[in-house]
Amino acid sequence: SIQRGGTLAGSGFIAGMVALQDGGTIAPGDPVTLTLRDSLTWDGGGIIRLVLGADSAGSDHVSVGTLIRGADGPFVFDLVDAGVTAGIEYDLLDFDGLIGFTASDFKARGVEGSFALESGTLAFTAALAVPTLPEPSTCALLLAGLFMGCCTRRRLTRAARDSIQQARV
Numbered sequence: 001s002i003q004r005g006g007t008l009a010g011s012g013f014i015a016g017m018v019a020l021q022d023g024g025t026i027a028p029g030d031p032v033t034l035t036l037r038d039s040l041t042w043d044g045g046g047i048i049r050l051v052l053g054a055d056s057a058g059s060d061h062v063s064v065g066t067l068i069r070g071a072d073g074p075f076v077f078d079l080v081d082a083g084v085t086a087g088i089e090y091d092l093l094d095f096d097g098l099i100g101f102t103a104s105d106f107k108a109r110g111v112e113g114s115f116a117l118e119s120g121t122l123a124f125t126a127a128l129a130v131p132t133l134p135e136p137s138t139c140a141l142l143l144a145g146l147f148m149g150c151c152t153r154r155r156l157t158r159a160a161r162d163s164i165q166q167a168r169v
Contacts, residue, residue: 002026002046013037020046022073028060030082039066039097044073048093051080052111052126056090058083064093067122069100077124079111084126093122 002008004023011032018036020026022045028034030051040062042048050060059082069075077092103115103122112127 008034010034017041019043019070020048022046022071025049025078026062028062031059031061033061033063035063037065039068040064041068041070042075043070044075045071047076047078049078049080050092051082052084052090054083054085055088059090061091062093064095066097066099067093067095067101069105074107075101075105076107076109078109079113079124081111084111086126088126090124090126091121092124094120095122096120 001019001021002024003021007025007027008014008018008020009027010029011034013035015037017038017040019041021043025047026034027049031053048062050062052059098117101117103117106115106122108115108124111124113125114127116123116125
């Protein structure tokens with residue numbers, strides 16, 4: 001039983017039933033697979049922390065005999081970005097049996113994307129990065145700088161022209 005403040009970490013195999021309670025964490029490592037051969041009962045508020053690399057093979061995984069939905073609450077994956085590739089599908093969790101969950105039950109923290117339950121796998125597709133626009137004040141400063149640069153250049157050009165004319169005389 002992984003209780004509030006507790007963490008089950010590392011790789012390898014656990015033969016018995018595991019319960020992830022509210023405030024507990026499962027965090028396999030970087031990148032490894034943690035196999036829970038029997039079952040995982042996941043209560044809302046429990047967190048599974050996984051490191052995601054450039055592809056699914058270079059990322060953490062949890063393998064479970066049967067994934068069972070426990071008490072209600074948020075079912076959160078804390079996803080650590082270690083080179084996530086947008087548009088790639090990551091196999092976060094695979095299972096032999098599933099009781100009570102739908103793809104919409106899961107939430108992601110750390111990396112944006114969407115979940116899908118596909119024949120024994122909970123898959124996560126990383127969202128495409130959305131370009132962010134600078135704040136309006138940043139744009140105004142940039143435009144003011146460009147304007148001042150043009151004015152200064154124009155003055156330098158006139159000064160250079162005047163000095164050339166004086167040199168000819």
